[in-house]
Amino acid sequence: MATWELSTAYKKSSIERQIWTNGDKVIYREEGYRWGTFTIESDTMPITHEELVENDEYEVGYVDDDKYWEMVDLIDGCWADTEKGRNCTDEDLEKFDEAWEENYYEGVEELGWSCDDTEYYLTGPLILVNKDTGQEFSGLVDPATVVHKLEFPEEKVEETKTEVKLDPNAPWPWGPELANTVETAKWPFDRPNEGPKEEVEEVEAVEGFTDLTDWHSAEHYYPTNPGRYQVNSYNSDKWPFPTFAEWNGKKWSDDKVISWRGLASDPGVK
Numbered sequence: 118m119a120t121w122e123l124s125t126a127y128k129k130s131s132i133e134r135q136i137w138t139n140g141d142k143v144i145y146r147e148e149g150y151r152w153g154t155f156t157i158e159s160d161t162m163p164i165t166h167e168e169l170v171e172n173d174e175y176e177v178g179y180v181d182d183d184k185y186w187e188m189v190d191l192i193d194g195c196w197a198d199t200e201k202g203r204n205c206t207d208e209d210l211e212k213f214d215e216a217w218e219e220n221y222y223e224g225v226e227e228l229g230w231s232c233d234d235t236e237y238y239l240t241g242p243l244i245l246v247n248k249d250t251g252q253e254f255s256g257l258v259d260p261a262t263v264v265h266k267l268e269f270p271e272e273k274v275e276e277t278k279t280e281v282k283l284d285p286n287a288p289w290p291w292g293p294e295l296a297n298t299v300e301t302a303k304w305p306f307d308r309p310n311e312g313p314k315e316e317v318e319e320v321e322a323v324e325g326f327t328d329l330t331d332w333h334s335a336e337h338y339y340p341t342n343p344g345r346y347q348v349n350s351y352n353s354d355k356w357p358f359p360t361f362a363e364w365n366g367k368k369w370s371d372d373k374v375i376s377w378r379g380l381a382s383d384p385g386v387k
Contacts (some may be wrong), residue, residue: 120248121163123155123177123186125239126257131191132174132238136202137213139230143202144213151193153239155186162254164245169256174238188237328381335374340364346377 125131131153135146155177157163163180179185199217201210216224222232242256332349340346343366351373353360362377363370 122246126242130240134236136234142204145200149196150191154189172241177237332376346379348377349375
């Protein structure tokens with residue numbers, strides 16, 4: 118007759134359930150353990166494969182009339198809980214818990230409680246080992262039945278560099294029908310040859326002198342001399358044409374000036 122050993126695949130899956138009675142009152146006390154091991158003598162496999170794989174609570178008790186599991190060990194208790202049974206009141210349960218905390222079995226026995234039965238349960242998956250042959254039966258899912266994600270090596274794509282040559286005579290971005298168009302303005306910064314007459318004159322007035330000051334913040338710096346200055350303003354809608362404002366020595370004619378610049382030298386001095 119072979120010896121079979123039963124244990125859990127995962128920790129915290131072994132349960133001891135005690136049934137305590139006091140007259141017609143019943144209290145259930147459960148203790149959970151990290152690991153539990155049981156053995157049985159049998160000529161045949163004492164548990165089915167389905168029971169190894171799927172079960173909420175497998176009761177480790179009698180297999181048949183003359184065969185039953187014997188506890189080898191319960192290791193490392195990690196939780197405990199009590200529950201009211203038949204005819205038990207909240208006060209009965211509270212006194213039971215207090216007595217157990219103070220003196221365990223002896224404490225509750227002094228109150229008249231006695232442990233009439235103890236049951237053991239294992240939650241799956243479970244591991245069964247034939248101690249005579251070493252053969253192991255696992256309730257863990259058979260790896261052969263697991264659908265694995267197939268991973269393929271990444272295809273390396275060589276980066277091709279194409280040398281781009283620009284044709285300065287190409288008609289881009291116009292089509293062939295405009296290929297002979299003569300460009301008359303350099304957008305957006307060279308002098309424009311179109312627009313209202315006064316704007317063209319103002320641009321020419323500034324561009325006639327290349328010796329200009331840097332841009333100054335209108336919030337921190339004021340011009341030394343009253344006059345007309347080129348400005349950047351929140352009120353300006355003439356871009357890309359320059360905007361001008363008058364400085365009278367105290368304030369700007371445009372109340373939204375952000376920055377300004379002027380001539381760096383006296384235009385009357387040659």
